[in-house]
Amino acid sequence: MVQNKSAIFLKYPTEYPVAGEHIDIQSKELTVELEDNDVLLRNLYFSLDPYMRGRMRNAKSYVAGFQIGEAMSGYGVSEVIESKNDAYPVGTIVSGFTGWQEYSVIPGASGLRVLPGARESPIPLSAYLGVLGMPGLTAYASLKIIGKPKAGETIFVSAAAGAVGQLVGQMGKKLGLRVVGSAGSDDKVDYLINELKFDAAFNYKKNGTILENLKRAAPEGIDIYYENVGGETLEAALEVMKDHGRVIACGMISQYNTQQPYGIRNLHHIVSKRIVMQGFIASDFVGESGAFGKDVGSWLVNKEIIYREDVAEGIDASPEAFVGMLQGKNFGKAVVKIADL
Amino acid sequence: MVQNKSAIFLKYPTEYPVAGEHIDIQSKELTVELEDNDVLLRNLYFSLDPYMRGRMRNAKSYVAGFQIGEAMSGYGVSEVIESKNDAYPVGTIVSGFTGWQEYSVIPGASGLRVLPGARESPIPLSAYLGVLGMPGLTAYASLKIIGKPKAGETIFVSAAAGAVGQLVGQMGKKLGLRVVGSAGSDDKVDYLINELKFDAAFNYKKNGTILENLKRAAPEGIDIYYENVGGETLEAALEVMKDHGRVIACGMISQYNTQQPYGIRNLHHIVSKRIVMQGFIASDFVGESGAFGKDVGSWLVNKEIIYREDVAEGIDASPEAFVGMLQGKNFGKAVVKIADL
Numbered sequence: 144m145v146q147n148k149s150a151i152f153l154k155y156p157t158e159y160p161v162a163g164e165h166i167d168i169q170s171k172e173l174t175v176e177l178e179d180n181d182v183l184l185r186n187l188y189f190s191l192d193p194y195m196r197g198r199m200r201n202a203k204s205y206v207a208g209f210q211i212g213e214a215m216s217g218y219g220v221s222e223v224i225e226s227k228n229d230a231y232p233v234g235t236i237v238s239g240f241t242g243w244q245e246y247s248v249i250p251g252a253s254g255l256r257v258l259p260g261a262r263e264s265p266i267p268l269s270a271y272l273g274v275l276g277m278p279g280l281t282a283y284a285s286l287k288i289i290g291k292p293k294a295g296e297t298i299f300v301s302a303a304a305g306a307v308g309q310l311v312g313q314m315g316k317k318l319g320l321r322v323v324g325s326a327g328s329d330d331k332v333d334y335l336i337n338e339l340k341f342d343a344a345f346n347y348k349k350n351g352t353i354l355e356n357l358k359r360a361a362p363e364g365i366d367i368y369y370e371n372v373g374g375e376t377l378e379a380a381l382e383v384m385k386d387h388g389r390v391i392a393c394g395m396i397s398q399y400n401t402q403q404p405y406g407i408r409n410l411h412h413i414v415s416k417r418i419v420m421q422g423f424i425a426s427d428f429v430g431e432s433g434a435f436g437k438d439v440g441s442w443l444v445n446k447e448i449i450y451r452e453d454v455a456e457g458i459d460a461s462p463e464a465f466v467g468m469l470q471g472k473n474f475g476k477a478v479v480k481i482a483d484l
Numbered sequence: 485m486v487q488n489k490s491a492i493f494l495k496y497p498t499e500y501p502v503a504g505e506h507i508d509i510q511s512k513e514l515t516v517e518l519e520d521n522d523v524l525l526r527n528l529y530f531s532l533d534p535y536m537r538g539r540m541r542n543a544k545s546y547v548a549g550f551q552i553g554e555a556m557s558g559y560g561v562s563e564v565i566e567s568k569n570d571a572y573p574v575g576t577i578v579s580g581f582t583g584w585q586e587y588s589v590i591p592g593a594s595g596l597r598v599l600p601g602a603r604e605s606p607i608p609l610s611a612y613l614g615v616l617g618m619p620g621l622t623a624y625a626s627l628k629i630i631g632k633p634k635a636g637e638t639i640f641v642s643a644a645a646g647a648v649g650q651l652v653g654q655m656g657k658k659l660g661l662r663v664v665g666s667a668g669s670d671d672k673v674d675y676l677i678n679e680l681k682f683d684a685a686f687n688y689k690k691n692g693t694i695l696e697n698l699k700r701a702a703p704e705g706i707d708i709y710y711e712n713v714g715g716e717t718l719e720a721a722l723e724v725m726k727d728h729g730r731v732i733a734c735g736m737i738s739q740y741n742t743q744q745p746y747g748i749r750n751l752h753h754i755v756s757k758r759i760v761m762q763g764f765i766a767s768d769f770v771g772e773s774g775a776f777g778k779d780v781g782s783w784l785v786n787k788e789i790i791y792r793e794d795v796a797e798g799i800d801a802s803p804e805a806f807v808g809m810l811q812g813k814n815f816g817k818a819v820v821k822i823a824d825l
């Protein structure tokens with residue numbers, strides 16, 4: 144029996160969740176009685192992702208909702224500390240679907256992926272939650288498959304300093320695109336221009352409307368819109384999109400925490416400009432995992448791309464860090480570090 | 485010199501155009517001095533199409549705007565009555581881009597297509613403006629190429645009793661789809677069910693919201709939405725769409741005559757349901773013309789499909805008929821008959 148601190152889902156929010164009200168930390172006793180093939184994990188990192196806001200709803204969605212009174216859950220990186228599964232001996236480092244908690248029992252070790260050489264690798268464990276994890280695969284596969292980028296084209300990426308946006312922008316440069324980004328602070332915009340080498344970027348909260356900003360940053364129009372934000376940003380993107388443009392519909396975070404969704408009034412451009420707008424879920428692209436791991440892994444090792452993380456320390460910090468990520472307080476991929484290896 | 489009655493574009497409308505105010509009939513003298521390769525046409529039929537409303541704007545669009553003081557123009561069927569072009573001898577029946585007028589001089593016979601055997605054919609000339617013309621090609625090619633229909637799926641067609649909608653629905657049945665339609669009157673709904681053999685249809689102006697109507701007509705959800713209307717109908721379609729659904733973005737006529745565009749608030753379904761929404765212009769599908777003419781021509785001759793036209797008599801009736809089409813007063817493809825063959 145161990146004490147297990149967890150972040151518990153308490154209540155359905157209607158707008159932004161509030162730490163302490165909708166999610167709070169509780170310590171529970173965990174009885175560890177492993178059956179055949181089960182493992183006990185000591186969790187090291189877990190990921191904070193926008194889609195989790197969708198799981199805090201009392202409605203059918205593409206992922207099951209969180210259960211009131213249970214720990215929040217999501218991708219994490221962990222160490223096996225007790226095992227009845229030969230494929231996952233004690234000491235193995237794994238990534239998989241774990242809880243926002245210090246320890247997790249995983250029946251049948253279901254869905255756990257061994258990270259070979261992770262202890263010795265120059266790549267930090269947290270990267271498997273970001274640039275080398277689900278957000279990375281999302282960016283990599285959707286840009287290639289839905290975006291159909293051609294050298295010389297212009298791409299606009301919203302939430303560009305975030306987990307997905309950082310990789311989209313840098314991959315865009317590698318593919319010979321002109322890359323334009325938007326983000327919610329001047330620091331993030333500086334990072335896009337000076338570190339990630341975007342061709343242009345703007346703070347969508349300043350200097351006029353988003354459309355005005357976008358027209359200044361992409362006076363020639365855009366061929367691809369990498370959609371992370373929705374609302375006014377999507378409307379602006381459709382306005383400046385060129386004929387045969389593509390909208391990679393990855394997410395619409397500006398609409399996740401409001402009861403008053405923004406109405407998009409210029410979808411007629413989809414007809415007259417022959418736009419393709421296509422949505423997807425990261426898991427649609429499991430078939431790309433091999434190519435993704437190889438390409439992005441080598442780009443990282445060769446320092447051809449960089450990435451930034453925003454690491455909250457300790458499980459106690461996780462509710463606040465999650466809400467902060469939804470509000471744009473994260474600068475880079477939002478993760479929580481629970482323990483050292 | 486002949487007297488040439490024409491429908492002249494007088495003024496940019498902001499909402500519905502008004503016959504007499506924005507378009508009016510004028511008689512002008514036409515000096516016929518043909519140069520080499522020119523032809524003089526006696527116009528027999530011309531087409532009234534929703535996209536023409538887009539040409540009545542003082543703004544850049546995918547088709548050039550109408551010129552104030554000039555005749556309205558569009559597709560027509562005509563007889564060559566004077567010719568300096570050996571490919572188009574006197575008596576030839578052609579379709580092409582003509583004016584809303586009794587006679588047209590076509591420099592170089594540019595864009596004219598000979599309709600061989602048209603005098604003897606059982607197919608009426610007006611069909612080349614509808615089911616065998618641009619709206620037909622639109623329906624045929626976009627349903628196949630963008631819709632990717634699979635037998636057993638459900639398609640929802642808006643403006644289903646119109647020029648494009650009629651063919652989409654009947655093709656849908658041929659392809660083994662469950663076909664659901666919406667239209668703006670009970671007569672049209674009866675026609676969809678009883679003549680075109682739709683599986684379900686509703687009058688979108690009655691019996692609750694469009695979403696309520698659509699849920700009753702397609703309780704199993706829809707796989708394909710053939711989008712002719714936009715606005716509230718699009719929002720309803722996204723709401724009931726199934727995973728991996730396709731939106732064939734053909735037109736959004738509910739938005740053409742208003743200064744207050746409807747804001748679509750549920751585009752997030754495009755992400756979570758992995759929807760593809762794709763726009764197009766009929767001319768993108770010229771490559772399909774051969775297959776289209778062959779398939780639809782034989783379906784017509786074999787009475788496997790039917791179609792309905794709404795024929796206004798005489799050029800004087802054309803402004804009113806055009807405005808009526810925009811308002812849904814047409815029942816079937818809207819055409820104007822100017823003269824008998």
Ligand SMILES: NC(=O)c1ccc[n+]([C@@H]2O[C@H](COP(=O)([O-])OP(=O)(O)OC[C@H]3O[C@@H](n4cnc5c(N)ncnc54)[C@H](OP(=O)(O)O)[C@@H]3O)[C@@H](O)[C@H]2O)c1
Nearest residue numbers: 193302305306307326327371393394395396397424425471
């Ligand atoms: N389809 C999929 O499978 C899939 C997978 C992963 C992610 N996604 C989506 O991709 C998007 C980015 O996710 P991520 O993991 O990379 O998160 P992230 O960008 O690292 O973090 C979220 C960011 O969204 C921005 N944001 C929040 N509210 C906003 C608003 N009202 N307007 C504009 N920006 C706002 C904030 O940055 P600013 O400071 O710039 O405002 C915030 O930092 C999200 O929409 C997410 O749902 C989808």
Ligand SMILES: NC(=O)c1ccc[n+]([C@@H]2O[C@H](COP(=O)([O-])OP(=O)(O)OC[C@H]3O[C@@H](n4cnc5c(N)ncnc54)[C@H](OP(=O)(O)O)[C@@H]3O)[C@@H](O)[C@H]2O)c1
Nearest residue numbers: 534646647648667668712734735736737738764765766812
């Ligand atoms: N992309 C392309 O290349 C292309 C080519 C051809 C046509 N189109 C588009 O396809 C659509 C249908 O064109 P069509 O030629 O077949 O015309 P149509 O359907 O024969 O005539 C237009 C019909 O639209 C309906 N309508 C008008 N206002 C409406 C509103 N506010 N809400 C709902 N329905 C409304 C009316 O029928 P109800 O009585 O049912 O309201 C009217 O009869 C249009 O949007 C057009 O722009 C696009």
